[in-house]
Amino acid sequence: MVIVIGGAGYVGSHVCKYLGRAGVRVEVIDNLSTGNRSSVLGKRLHVIDILNRRDLDSFFKENAADIDVVMHFAAKSLVSESIDDPAVYYRNNVDGVLNVLDAMHKNNINNFVFSSTAATFGEPEYLPIDENHSQKPINPYGRSKLMVEEVLKDYSSAYGINSVSLRYFNACGADPENEIGEMHDPETHLLPLILQAASGRRSDICVFGRDYDTPDGTCIRDYVHVMDLYQAHEAAMRELITSKKKGAFSYNLGNGSGFSVQEVIDVARKVVAEDNKTIKVIDKPRRCGDPARLVADSTIAKQELRWIPRFAELEVIIRHAWAWEKKVAGL
Ligand code: UDP
Numbered sequence: 001m002v003i004v005i006g007g008a009g010y011v012g013s014h015v016c017k018y019l020g021r022a023g024v025r026v027e028v029i030d031n032l033s034t035g036n037r038s039s040v041l042g043k044r045l046h047v048i049d050i051l052n053r054r055d056l057d058s059f060f061k062e063n064a065a066d067i068d069v070v071m072h073f074a075a076k077s078l079v080s081e082s083i084d085d086p087a088v089y090y091r092n093n094v095d096g097v098l099n100v101l102d103a104m105h106k107n108n109i110n111n112f113v114f115s116s117t118a119a120t121f122g123e124p125e126y127l128p129i130d131e132n133h134s135q136k137p138i139n140p141y142g143r144s145k146l147m148v149e150e151v152l153k154d155y156s157s158a159y160g161i162n163s164v165s166l167r168y169f170n171a172c173g174a175d176p177e178n179e180i181g182e183m184h185d186p187e188t189h190l191l192p193l194i195l196q197a198a199s200g201r202r203s204d205i206c207v208f209g210r211d212y213d214t215p216d217g218t219c220i221r222d223y224v225h226v227m228d229l230y231q232a233h234e235a236a237m238r239e240l241i242t243s244k245k246k247g248a249f250s251y252n253l254g255n256g257s258g259f260s261v262q263e264v265i266d267v268a269r270k271v272v273a274e275d276n277k278t279i280k281v282i283d284k285p286r287r288c289g290d291p292a293r294l295v296a297d298s299t300i301a302k303q304e305l306r307w308i309p310r311f312a313e314l315e316v317i318i319r320h321a322w323a324w325e326k327k328v329a330g331l
Helices: 010-021 053-066 079-084 086-106 140-159 190-199 226-241 261-273 299-304 314-329
Strands: 002-005 026-030 044-047 069-072 111-117 162-168 170-172 205-208 223-225 248-253 281-284
Touching (some): 002 010, 010 026, 010 226, 026 053, 053 086, 069 086, 079 086, 079 140, 086 111, 086 140, 111 226, 140 162, 140 248, 162 226, 190 261, 190 314, 205 261, 223 226, 223 314, 261 314
Parallel strands (some): 002 069, 026 044, 111 162, 162 248, 205 281
């Protein structure tokens, strides 16, 4: 059995649905602080807060014999919030994970898949960013995730907990069957905000900065489909279960091609025009802490996890996200 902590959230819910589809037994732990019960899709849900050691310990004690792998998605993930209130980030994203790892260790559960992030790298020194790139995060969110990557190395050598940390670049898209999708509140990510401007759930999309050192002046990011993230989690799980992976491993997950904010808006405009929708754009100054370009080199994930992104095309990513936005907006 796989325990998915944070399985009611955006990436976690897609991983749960499709692990279930692949015949894997899945149960969810979530405190429902940002996740949605409706995203759990019939999986068994244990409403437990990872900061509650007692509840966590008794869950793991009761279920230890059945648990093969723990996947951890539960985290606070807003960069600006992490700057304003770092304590919440270190408490949830570091302390919370330590509680999980300690409960695993006590109960002899040794396989862990961890959601990490491109934010562990900070300002890129070269592109695309591979696993050898230095990790100098520039905000508490990135630092909290990097701290856990470091903890995992020590827990592997001392306690034999084997782990795979998957560093997502810009996760986006939605379930191609349109049952689940991105549902953050507040929403801060570019693509859902663009599509909400198209559906009428908001009036416009703000472009944060047109004076970056990029061809059109807007920031470049590497957008990766949530289904491709699922595939990477499944591969990591299988590597751990078959004991091929012993140690603490980290992989970058992106498509290796960057798109500017303006390019994302242009492709979205083309997609929503099929429904006679338009997108109003407002130019704003730069948002604090945004690097001009972030693009992943995922060669190692492709080699070692045999990860093959199936939804790498930006237009496909946007089509799936638009189908979901139309459903949420009642269009
Ligand atoms: N962005 C934007 N307007 C928005 C939200 C984001 O112009 O309303 C830009 C942001 O400055 C960045 C890119 O879109 O360059 C992706 O931002 P997002 O918050 O989606 O992900 P991040 O790259 O920060 O993880």
